[in-house]
Amino acid sequence: xxxxxxxxxxxxxxxxxxxxxxxxxxxxxxxxxxxxxxxxxxxxxxxxxxxxxxxxxxxxxxxxxxxxxxxxxxxxxxxxxxxxxxxxxxxxxxxxxxxxxxxxxxxxxx
Amino acid sequence: xxxxxxxxxxxxxxxxxxxxxxxxxxxxxxxxxxxxxxxxxxxxxxxxxxxxxxxxxxxxxxxxxxxxxxxxxxxxxxxxxxxxxxxxxxxxxxxxxxxxxxxxxxxxxxxxxxx
Numbered sequence: 001x002x003x004x005x006x007x008x009x010x011x012x013x014x015x016x017x018x019x020x021x022x023x024x025x026x027x028x029x030x031x032x033x034x035x036x037x038x039x040x041x042x043x044x045x046x047x048x049x050x051x052x053x054x055x056x057x058x059x060x061x062x063x064x065x066x067x068x069x070x071x072x073x074x075x076x077x078x079x080x081x082x083x084x085x086x087x088x089x090x091x092x093x094x095x096x097x098x099x100x101x102x103x104x105x106x107x108x109x110x
Numbered sequence: 111x112x113x114x115x116x117x118x119x120x121x122x123x124x125x126x127x128x129x130x131x132x133x134x135x136x137x138x139x140x141x142x143x144x145x146x147x148x149x150x151x152x153x154x155x156x157x158x159x160x161x162x163x164x165x166x167x168x169x170x171x172x173x174x175x176x177x178x179x180x181x182x183x184x185x186x187x188x189x190x191x192x193x194x195x196x197x198x199x200x201x202x203x204x205x206x207x208x209x210x211x212x213x214x215x216x217x218x219x220x221x222x223x224x225x
Contacts, residue, residue: 032210043114043201043216044153051211087153092210096143096203097166100153 004088009105012082018075020104022088025069031092033064035073037084038103044087047073078108112136114217116202122223123192131187131220133202142185143203143214144177146170153201159185160208192224 005023012018024033034049048055048062050071055062061074075082087103115134123129135142144156158165159177174190185204189196199219205212 030210036216038153041147041149041199041219041221043203043218046213046215049211049213096141096158096205096208096212096214097155097168098145098153098214099155102152 004090004101006086006088006101006104008102009107011107011109012075012078014080014108014110015077018073018078018082018106018108020073020075020086020088020106021070022073023070024088024090027068027090028092029068031090033062033068033071034089034091034098035060035062036087036089036098036100037082038087039081039084044100045084047086078106080108080110082106083108112215114202114204114215116200116217116220118220119218120221120223122225125194125224126191129189129192129196129222131189131200131202131222133185133187133217134183135185135202135204136206136215137183139204139206139215141165141205141208141212141214142177142179143205144187145201145203145216146198147201147219148195148198156187156200158208165208189222192222194224197222197224 035047036044064071085103142159147153157167176188202217205214
């Protein structure tokens with residue numbers, strides 16, 4: 001699976017959009033981009049995933065560049081409860097082996 | 111919303127003892143996984159399981175570990191002779207299918223402390 005690079009930490013004001021970047025320059029054509037988050041030591045929570053097209057669900061939007069070498073997770077109106085570590089994972093694997101990096105620690109501040 | 115449930119939430123055990131961590135995956139899922147996270151470290155893949163056999167395992171998943179689906183709903187991780195370094199949060203996960211593009215859902219974890 002391709003490696004990802006994320007900033008170690010970010011701050012965001014409550015109510016503003018949080019834009020979390022991820023670089024995955026070695027991604028191959030059949031690898032998906034997944035985003036998970038982990039609040040304290042709880043289980044990783046699935047947020048969204050995509051292959052080529054931008055995706056949106058009730059939690060977030062995922063913007064993937066045309067060359068697929070980077071992506072951005074957007075939390076449109078961040079709340080204090082969105083404070084967590086966010087993991088960007090690129091994945092193509094029969095069998096579900098997700099490789100977690102260190103992620104981005106997002107702090108949402110009042 | 112369906113969820114993966116794990117028991118116990120926290121277990122303290124003496125070194126050398128056997129531990130069984132239990133999981134109930136989401137009901138229509140066919141692929142099951144165990145991950146672990148040592149305090150302050152990354153989430154690490156241990157094993158994946160499909161059709162009553164191991165699909166893939168990591169280097170961490172050595173002979174002291176085993177997994178089983180004893181009935182139609184439970185999925186267990188057994189650690190035969192626990193060591194201090196087995197202290198970690200263990201996460202069970204499941205997905206409907208194994209192909210990329212499918213979503214893997216995690217449970218809240220079982221915190222194991224070996225003393």
